[in-house]
Amino acid sequence: MAAITSSVPIAEAPASRRKFPFLLIALLLPMAIINFVAFVLPVIRLGMISFIESRSGGVLTNNYTLENYADFFTDSFSIELVSNSLLLGFGVTLITLCCAYPIALFLHRVSPKWRNMLFVITVSPLLVSSVVRTYGWMVILGDQGVFNGILMSSGIIDSPLRLTNNTLGVFIGMVEVLIPYMALSLIAGFGRLENVYEEAAASLGANSWTRFRRVILPLTAPGIALGCLLCFVLSISSFITPKLLGGGRVFLLATEIYDQAVIQLEWPTAAAISVIVLIIFGLALAVYSRVVKRFD
Amino acid sequence: MQTQELRQETPAAETNTGDQAFLKLKGITKRYGADYMAVDDLDIDVPKGKLLGLLGPSGCGKTTTLRMIAGLLDITRGKITIDGDDISHKPPHKRDIGLVFQNYALFPHMTVAQNVAFGLEMRGVGRTEARDRVEEALEMVRLPGYGERKPKEMSGGQQQRVALARALVIRPRLLLLDEPLSNLDAKLRDDMRIEIREIQQRLQITTVFVTHDQVEALTMCDLVGVMHRGKLAQLGTPEDIYERPEDLFVADFVGRTNILDGEIEALDRVRIGASVYPCNTRGLTAGKAKAAIRPHRISLTPSRDRSLVSMATNAAHGKVTRVTYIGDVVQYDIDIGGNTLTTEVHTASAGHSFQSGEKLLCEWKPQDMQVFGS
Incomplete structure (x- = not known):
């Protein structure tokens, strides 16, 4: 009996195995080629440039050296860059998570009738370029901006609050830019969360805080991990919003790469910093996969 | 209290x-x-x-x-x-x-x-x-x-x-x-x-x-x-x-039941089709009614004279319209003059097996027929 039933899939398997890889390769190849030519090769080239010795004025030599890295790690300014970037990355990610989590949870629970519309509203900021949104924040948060104007004319404050050209401005702008990405990732990772688990926990004696801590949070952990990874990477690599809202006074790895590559024309230095950023991303990815495994 | x-x-x-x-x-x-x-x-x-x-x-x-x-x-x-x-x-x-x-x-x-x-x-x-x-x-x-x-x-x-x-x-x-x-x-x-x-x-x-x-x-x-x-x-x-x-x-939801349209003629008497059957009408004396009988409470015997059947038993002549073999039981659909009765006979209780089109007699006890006003 068992032999008869099991013989069927065995007989079918070779046929499907012959047909399957061809289609699989045909579908995967275009993107694999693009990825190789436009990402893998440049990254290898970037790594090579980071070891090239340069003379003043950004002239590249044919000599390879570890000096670019040595310079970076011995300079207190670059250590400040790393800590600034990491603080921004962690801080922005945490605040974005706190802002987006209730939205995602609400969207997950709202009746399907409203869900699509509310979902579109949540991600609609993505329709406007983050450059334009950053300029919008400059208009709102500037010394003569809408926000300070309201506070001053209503007599709450006498002099404008410093909300731009500093780290606070960068935080505000970055969080707003990243909320849709965080919300999208969270919702994508909420698949396992069902109302019935909360009901089961309640029937076993868990109050609402315990239900959140012991049931909702662990079940949404994959979404949290994905959203945090994405926002961390985006906030560390973001360049336009810190540049504009930081007013040149907030120094980060991303802005330094730009300065070194475009203004100072020190490509090897820029490449070395880029490689360090890549390593930070690699570490973030490792943490992410551990978290996902842990909560699977 | x-x-x-x-x-x-x-x-x-x-x-x-x-x-x-x-x-x-x-x-x-x-x-x-x-x-x-x-x-x-x-x-x-x-x-x-x-x-x-x-x-x-x-x-x-x-x-x-x-x-x-x-x-x-x-x-x-x-x-x-x-x-x-x-x-x-x-x-x-x-x-x-x-x-x-x-x-x-x-x-x-x-x-x-x-x-x-x-x-x-x-x-x-x-x-x-x-x-x-x-x-x-x-x-x-x-x-x-x-x-x-x-x-x-x-x-x-x-x-x-x-x-x-x-x-x-x-x-x-x-x-x-x-x-x-x-x-x-x-x-x-x-x-x-x-x-x-x-x-x-x-x-x-x-x-x-x-x-x-x-x-x-x-x-x-x-x-x-x-x-x-x-x-x-x-x-x-x-x-x-x-x-x-x-x-x-x-009656209808719990267990399988035949539901027949009828009319209460008098206390504990219901007319179904052309025949009147004794049953419990729960105090009702007139009006349209539905009668419910469980398939396995109906016994089937080869057709014979109605007068040979005990007066204490309800009986109706019918013709088999469909035979369905289910395994533990055989299900017979029987036409009793306009109404169809579904009946079940255990295959183990051997007795008589009937063919489609065969004439037979359905019998059931008055207390097995529940009558509800409608």
């Missing part, structure tokens, strides 16, 4: 003589919107240690009732007490009720042992005691040593048992089961039915069991409440429900 009520009820409910109502549902009502009554003025008393089955088609309000008892839904009106304790408006986590869901709802991120221990943890039970009680509960559901598995690594039946262990380990005052067997295959369902009943009786835990399956309700429960459109159609022992249905809905 309360004692007076009890005194009145005790003689009526034969099976629970001397038992006090442990779970009391008094006029509980759930209204949605302006006038949709999901559950309408339900009164049910369940004595301590008994298993109540709430039986009905989907949308009859049985699950809504269960969710109101569990506290997962607010009641619009009415009162729920457990052992005299009014829980009508307590939040679910303070009700001390064990709940088993239709899809088990085991926490997917926890192991089996963590699932079972969850309720103990909420009650602040110490680690060593909790470990012992979890193992004991898993042994009770015949899954000893399965504690380290994840729910997704287990079969449906095993998950079901874990859910039962998780609900029972907290030693709740009341156990609620929401269609617990409907996701299992037929063979497993039979086993689990017996197992759940056995555990329930061993622990003597008062239980409410929601099901749309009449076999489950009849075989497992001490009391069955048949629900229809938010109301309680009948509450009684399985035997009451099956043998003495109080209305047409119950």
Whole structure:
């Protein structure tokens, strides 16, 4: 009996195995080629440039050296860059998570009738370029901006609050830019969360805080991990919003790469910093996969 | 006041003589919107240690009732007490009720042992005691040593048992089961039915069991409440429900039944087609009526003269229109002058087997025909 039933899939398997890889390769190849030519090769080239010795004025030599890295790690300014970037990355990610989590949870629970519309509203900021949104924040948060104007004319404050050209401005702008990405990732990772688990926990004696801590949070952990990874990477690599809202006074790895590559024309230095950023991303990815495994 | 009520009820409910109502549902009502009554003025008393089955088609309000008892839904009106304790408006986590869901709802991120221990943890039970009680509960559901598995690594039946262990380990005052067997295959369902009943009786835990399956309700429960459109159609022992249905809905829903159109001619006489049959008309003396007869209560004999049949038996001549072999029974559809009777004959009781088109005589006892006014 068992032999008869099991013989069927065995007989079918070779046929499907012959047909399957061809289609699989045909579908995967275009993107694999693009990825190789436009990402893998440049990254290898970037790594090579980071070891090239340069003379003043950004002239590249044919000599390879570890000096670019040595310079970076011995300079207190670059250590400040790393800590600034990491603080921004962690801080922005945490605040974005706190802002987006209730939205995602609400969207997950709202009746399907409203869900699509509310979902579109949540991600609609993505329709406007983050450059334009950053300029919008400059208009709102500037010394003569809408926000300070309201506070001053209503007599709450006498002099404008410093909300731009500093780290606070960068935080505000970055969080707003990243909320849709965080919300999208969270919702994508909420698949396992069902109302019935909360009901089961309640029937076993868990109050609402315990239900959140012991049931909702662990079940949404994959979404949290994905959203945090994405926002961390985006906030560390973001360049336009810190540049504009930081007013040149907030120094980060991303802005330094730009300065070194475009203004100072020190490509090897820029490449070395880029490689360090890549390593930070690699570490973030490792943490992410551990978290996902842990909560699977 | 309360004692007076009890005194009145005790003689009526034969099976629970001397038992006090442990779970009391008094006029509980759930209204949605302006006038949709999901559950309408339900009164049910369940004595301590008994298993109540709430039986009905989907949308009859049985699950809504269960969710109101569990506290997962607010009641619009009415009162729920457990052992005299009014829980009508307590939040679910303070009700001390064990709940088993239709899809088990085991926490997917926890192991089996963590699932079972969850309720103990909420009650602040110490680690060593909790470990012992979890193992004991898993042994009770015949899954000893399965504690380290994840729910997704287990079969449906095993998950079901874990859910039962998780609900029972907290030693709740009341156990609620929401269609617990409907996701299992037929063979497993039979086993689990017996197992759940056995555990329930061993622990003597008062239980409410929601099901749309009449076999489950009849075989497992001490009391069955048949629900229809938010109301309680009948509450009684399985035997009451099956043998003495109080209305047409119950007669039709519980077990297979022939429903025939007829007319009441006089007290205890109903006309169906051209013939008049003695039966119990429940005091009705006239008007249109529906008569219900169970297929297996009709006996079939080769056609013979009506006068040879005892006057105490109802009989009708008929012709076989269809023969369906089911295995344990053969089902004959018989045309008795305009109406079709479905009958069942056990294949083991050999007797006579009939062919399609064959003429025969259908006989049944007057008390096996229930007549309802319509």
